[in-house]
Amino acid sequence: MGEFVFFLLALAWPFLAGSYGTGLITEALIFAIAAMSLDLLMGYSGLVSFGHAAFFGVGAYALALSGMKLGLNPWLGILVAVMTSALAALIIGYFCVRVSGVAFIMLTLAFAQLLYSAAVKWRGITGGSDGIGGFDRPQIAGLSLNDPIYMYFACLLGFVLSLWLLRRIINSQFGHALVGLRENETRMRALGFSTDRLKLCAFVLSGAFAGFAGALYAIYNSFISPDALSFAQSGMFLLMVVLGGVGSLLGPAIGAAIFLLMKQFVSSHTEHWLAIVGIIFVCCVMFFRSGVYGFLKQWLERGART
């Protein structure tokens, strides 16, 4: 029910808000896809990745480069971006899933930093620290994504599609196996599951969705630079997931929106916005253990009972 109202609001949003508000939510939708993809790893498989920006960035660069260097249609570019990110996740995941706990966190971080330096140094391809800019947004059936409203609906469609697919994955047998992995890996192994392979599958799927978000982000900004691969970006994804509620899929999406909007408004008023966002984050972790989503859900349920 709540989701339906949400969806209606999302459909009406561009006509209620001006172009600025539409742009803000477009960006929030893109980051929501990335945050949900991280939640698949963190919330359901129990794998805390501190390098998720790597796949986001790879997707974004793949889209930009397939358009600029290969002259590929951006719609095909999105496909290429998803596949490239999945491939990157396969290679990186192959090494990462062999370790767990802190070692896993550090290894994902290390790989992300590796890609970051590659993007900075490989000037001929990536444009170095100045990035790649100025490519045009694609058209579909004569509708140019340069129009903020079409861009918004394209991202909304991408978001709904991702949410639906991720839910299908989580509710499948595979998804249940992932939760088993999170709860008790030893037991899953004893039951005969190939845990490494399960983890790798989750890693690749998660990377593919992050790459999809990255591709949309590159289209939205008509620009990509190494900052999208930086570990600050990875940290931001983690914050979004924790803020919204780990393991609730829709929670991280809400977390992404809250984080972006909060940042946008607070940082216009003070240069010390990080301190304020930090305090809010500490409060969230202390008082809303299950994130904003969990809190809202509890609150609504309590309201319904009384």
Add this chain to the structure above:
Amino acid sequence: MSKTKIFAPSRRAVLQGTAAATALSFDATLARVFAQTSGPIKIGVLNTFTKSVGLFGETTWRGIETYLEEHGNKIGGRSVELIKEDDEFNPQVGLQKLRKLVESDKVHVVLGPLGSHIATAMIGYMKQSGTPWIVTGAGSTALTKERMPNMYRATLSNWQVANPMGTWEAKNGIKDVVVIASDFLAGHDVAEAFAEAFEKNGGKIAKQVFPPVGTNDFSAYITDLRSINPGAVYGFFAGSEAGRFVKQFQQFGLKGKVKLTGFQSMLDSDTFPLQGSSAVGGLSSSIYCETLDTPENKNLIARYASKSKDLPGIFTESGYTVMRIIDDAVKSVGGNIENAADFCKAIGKTNIVAPRGPVRFDPDTHQAIQNVYIREVHEEGGKFVNKVIDVVKEVGDYPGNKA
């Protein structure tokens, strides 16, 4: 879910809070709508005010304020509203802020940014939006290659400052040079522009090295420099790196043996406190020099004295001059800055004598055409300043940027 309740606000409290928050934000929106219809000229200042380069944003800002104070906070007869946004030296943040300035604040003109990577990110969006945009700071040579009708660069281009220095050094008795430049895009821009002119005029580039950004210890590079023993070293560093390089250059005893020369940012008023006497005698090229003996510059120095104990630097002068450019353009369109196309054309007709000297724009690429000063560092009563030893008049844009 049977956790202990730590925090459970009553529903009424939450509702009241939400209502208050909505009312507040609504008020702000209303104020914005009203300001739009009558009112002040809105100038969006998108610069870096935090991080290691935040100082440059701050000094640009002070230059802008200096001009406004001098002119009673009026431009072309209309009052001015400045809207300041910090891009955190990050292009993604820069784009978010740019959208806010253009779509939410509805500014009439955008000033900035400092970082070339942020300027690159802004191109796509600014082409679309058509909002007048005056670049202050970002030096990437390729930026003006875009030849956007609504973009002008009122400050230096890397090529513009580095290339004349190459010619000057070759013509002033320096035969071979080692180029050492920070390993990011600007460093490569500068090294290339310098080397091209230096070699064209008969000089020899003995070696080019690119230390990574953030290098603390230059000893390996300086030892190498000593064994090559060239006539001069040409350096590109900024901020604290410039401080470290110049200091270590002296500590290793190369000062006096190898001539120290470099880009504007390597030997400038903001690096002198870090360099002290090790900077004395160093040569650099820039579009501005704080000791220029012109009435325009003396006026700026006198007015800036109330804001800072330091002399104005290149960024302060940029902030000041860009406001002068806007002022003149607004006057010439009769105050109607809302007509972006006419306003942009008026900027293109700029022809002023700024504190830095005469400034006008290339009609094709929209790069400022201005003097380049060859400067030498002097010590004067315990303070360090640059003094002009030669002028290359009216240097334009990189010829490769033209149509």
